[in-house]
Amino acid sequence: MTRSFLLATGLFFSAALTPLAAYAEQPANVGDAVMAASAYHDSGDYQHDFDTVIAQARHWVSERAPQVRKPAIVLDIDETTLSNWDEIRADNFGYIANGPCDALPKGPCGAIAWEKSGRAPAFASTLALIDEAERNHVAVFFITGRHEDEREATARNLHLAGIKHWDGLDLRPMTSHGYAAHYKAPARAAIEAKGYTIIASLGDQPSDLADGHAEKGFLLPNPFYRVP
Missing domain, CATH: 3.40.50.1000 (HAD superfamily/HAD-like)
Known part of the structure; x- marks a missing residue:
């Protein structure tokens, strides 16, 4: 089946829209x-x-x-x-296990360093x-x-x-x-x-x-x- 046939029948446009339907199945x-x-x-x-x-x-x-x-x-x-909200917010909800945590409220903040600091x-x-x-x-x-x-x-x-x-x-x-x-x-x-x-x-x-x-x-x- 050729591209010109698809265009003539309108089937091409239907197929082109198919990927859009996949958005409904994507995660949040x-x-x-x-x-x-x-x-x-x-x-x-x-x-x-x-x-x-x-x-x-x-x-x-x-x-x-x-x-x-x-x-x-x-x-x-x-x-x-x-x-651990200070660490969570500094890391924008990501998990950064290693590295220092010495720039709060800015990140990054290493989770292990935060926990070991005893500041929670x-x-x-x-x-x-x-x-x-x-x-x-x-x-x-x-x-x-x-x-x-x-x-x-x-x-x-x-x-x-x-x-x-x-x-x-x-x-x-x-x-x-x-x-x-x-x-x-x-x-x-x-x-x-x-x-x-x-x-x-x-x-x-x-x-x-x-x-x-x-x-x-x-x-x-x-x-x-x-x-x-």
Whole structure:
């Protein structure tokens, strides 16, 4: 079939339009997603939604704790207990693992350098949840995807952010690089093996809560990045 035949019959124009239809199948534009995520944060909606989930967890913990022997809660750290917003914004929502982080609020900001600097502030509502748990004699455990070589820096950051006590801090072994759930669920199971009942598990990623070992899971908002 020749080009002239296609033009004469109009079939050529139909075929030329076919690629346009493919736009409907493309993923969301990354630039649009960045602007939407920034607006969500800066509008206050992110903090409102975050605080709403924490309030639900606080209500559950205060209600459930007296009914359980050795109750415990498990908290993720990044975007659950500590906020990395300064690093996230400086890197325009990208992940830059290595390199310095010494030009904030400008980037680039190396994520590992940022975490080891201990500068991440705590979420006020999460601090209130931890205080509520301690008043109700609930053990507090942290399970984070940060690797073991960040233990000292992470503990220092928690102290500087106002968290003075916890019952356990589990970091990812240096040899672990797979899915977060493959590390976090067994870590919760190990807490249960010590006789605790995990009445609440909180995290900002579905992988923080996957595969059970908690009575209730509370998923916090985080459109800024995904950890599988």
